[in-house]
Amino acid sequence: MxxxxxxxxxxxxxxxxxxxxxxxxxxxxxxxxxxxxxxxxxxxxxxxxxxxxxxxxxxxxxxxxxxxxxxxxxxxxxxxxxxxxxxxxxxxxxxxxxxxxxxxxxxxxxxxxxxxxxxxxxxxxxxxxxxxxxxxxxxxxxxxxxxQEDLQNKILRTPLEPLQTYSDDPLRMMRAVRFASTLNFKIEENSLQAIRQEAERIRIVSMERIMVEFNKIMLSEKPSIGLKLLEETGLLQYILPELIALKGIEEIEGQTHKDNFYHTLEVVDNISKNTENLWLRWSALLHDIGKAPTKKFVEGTGWTFHGHEFLGSKMAKTLFQRLKLPLGNDLKYVQKMVKLSSRPIALVTDDASDSALRRLLFDAGDDLEDLFTLCKADITTKNAKKQERFTKNFEYVAQKIKEVEEKDHIRNFQPPISGEEIMEMFNLQPGREIGILKEKVKEAILEGDIANDKIEARNFVITEAEKLGLKSNSLIIFKK
Incomplete structure (x- = not known):
């Protein structure tokens, strides 16, 4: 041709x-x-x-x-x-x-x-x-x-006998899954069976090379295609066994919980419709990673996963280290997203305090919009009325946070009084008292006890310093 x-x-x-x-x-x-x-x-x-x-x-x-x-x-x-x-x-x-x-x-x-x-x-x-x-x-x-025929039929097939192909170079198993996910092709049955048979040989491939292919799967239009194939072929257990641990449904006293593995895949697909940010997609992949080790059945309450976000955030670091993923700002971002992933939904009620809203603003900072993208992706119910209600809840919280932000300017705020200013006010050398006073100012602003304002902060510091036995160089009370 x-x-x-x-x-x-x-x-x-x-x-x-x-x-x-x-x-x-x-x-x-x-x-x-x-x-x-x-x-x-x-x-x-x-x-x-x-x-x-x-x-x-x-x-x-x-x-x-x-x-x-x-x-x-x-x-x-x-x-x-x-x-x-x-x-x-x-x-x-x-x-x-x-x-x-x-x-x-x-x-x-x-x-x-x-x-x-x-x-x-x-x-x-x-x-x-x-x-x-x-x-x-x-x-x-x-x-x-x-x-060319396989291209037209959307089939992934090896030129030679598949067992030999994958045994020779096990990275090809990851490439098969990646092409299936990025091109939306089917892996030919003999080839699929060979991957299942040779899955353990992925151990001889460096984690860096595995992650290159894994991240291409994560960046595909519908990552669940590849993630399901990794699980079905047995490859995932050698890469992310923590995800496999989320699979399955248990029943005690007639009460069940959802399959958190397949829920996670849905969340990753949902978020992929709205972002190409690889690490936000990773946040979706790991947002429930702490549910397996925190799962507990409480009589009269049912299944609980208390603290799974906090534990998941800690697990993210271990995972990133093992998977040879970046350990700098990308890891910190994923940890933050996982840790905060359930916070917005807790603020839906009318009596959610401005203090709680300010704290979420402070903790999320510039990543607040990404956090809301993650929370919306986490809505996987097939019930249209529930889905509409959850979406309206998030819109309600977003509006409340916007109002607090316009009023208090909390996002990414730095305390309006610096450590150097505190040292000058009390003729101090660097020490623990400076950190204590700065932390008290931050907490007072987040709690709404004082405004995010320099004069109020200085007056507040003078009052708190006296409790620590410190005397100001000046008896002046600052006024607006």
Whole structure:
């Protein structure tokens, strides 16, 4: 089959690569995801892979010189690959190769091969197609494993026997689930069975590589497709057993609780309709993570999960450490979202105090809107009337918080009196008294005892300092 590249925005580049390859008696083909996405008419990726049945490193260097002699080429001799950037594209060149694997590693032993050998080693038929850039058949699609047919049928199938494919490189199991989730494809049954059989081999893959694929699943349009597949194939128990622990429904004295695993998947799907923020989606994934260890049946009350948000927030750090996820602000954000995830709903009642609203404003800060997005996503009831009532409740709380914010300016507030000012007022050196007084000012403002105002804060500090036995340098009571 012939693929027309005449309208392709990279045609000029492809022609140049073709010319350089011919001058050097080398073959050259576009392979991998670029071919797949071109046939699917998807947005084209910015990385393009090329295979030659000779030295990929030599070809890359010669093409780079032709484009711009100053272009920097990165060379990876072990794998016979070289790459460089050009016009916003990442171009990678590799010599066609055969691969063989040992049982305890996903790093292959490599030897020179043909284009056919190279296509055989690819993960899925939809990624095993090539487009020739050679003069005699420029634009010809080379598809030995019926990848185009699988594209049309939305099937993920391995070029070779699936057990061998996944055993050789277990990361391919994660890639299968990722493609199923991002492309909404079905994993072919033999392939699915092979993943179930080989799931334990995911242990030999670094957690960093696993998380690259996992996060792509999390960023897909409907993450539950991938998350369900991870659970069904047994992969999830080696990645996030804490999620598996949420699965199932128990019944005591005729009382049951919902299946918190499938509820979590619904929440993740709900939130994904409203945000592409990866860490907000992670917050949805972990928002009930503390329910398994806090679950308790109380006679006369039923099932309780007291403190699950607080425990879940602490568990998030352990999870992030184990999963090699960022431990800085991204972790703090997820911990905050999990910890506060039930707070807004507790403020729905008419008698919710301004103090409680101020505290939520203070604790959530700039992330308040994200918190409300999470809380709304947590509404998974199928009862239309209940759903409407819950949504109105959140709108009610949002309005109350807006009114308090306009009045008190609490969000992200810094106490209106600084530690330096307190030290000057009482001729103090840095010490515990400064921290005590600053904390008292913050609490007084949040409780509504004083306004978020400098003069009121200074007068309040003088009064509280006297209780600590401190004397002000001035007897002046500050007035507005």
């Amino acid at each position: 012939q693929i027309s590249l005449n309208q392709n925005k990279n045609l000029k580049l492809f022609k140049l690569i073709s010319d350089v390859a011919e001058k050097n008696n080398q073959t050259v083909y576009i392979v991998g995801g670029y071919v797949r996405d071109l046939l699917m008419k998807r947005q084209m990726p910015t990385d393009i892979d090329f295979v030659t049945e000779s030295s990929g490193i030599d070809l890359a260097k010669k093409i780079a010189v032709e484009i711009n002699p100053k272009l920097k080429v990165s060379v990876f001799k072990t794998y016979g690959t070289a790459m460089f950037k050009h016009n916003g594209l990442d171009l990678e060149f590799v010599g066609a190769r055969k691969e063989s694997y040992s049982e305890d590693s996903r790093k292959p032993a490599v030897e020179t091969g043909t284009l056919e050998d190279d296509q055989k080693r690819r993960d899925f038929t939809i990624n095993a197609m090539a487009i020739s850039l050679n003069k005699e058949n420029f634009g010809e699609l080379i598809d030995p494993f019926r990848g």
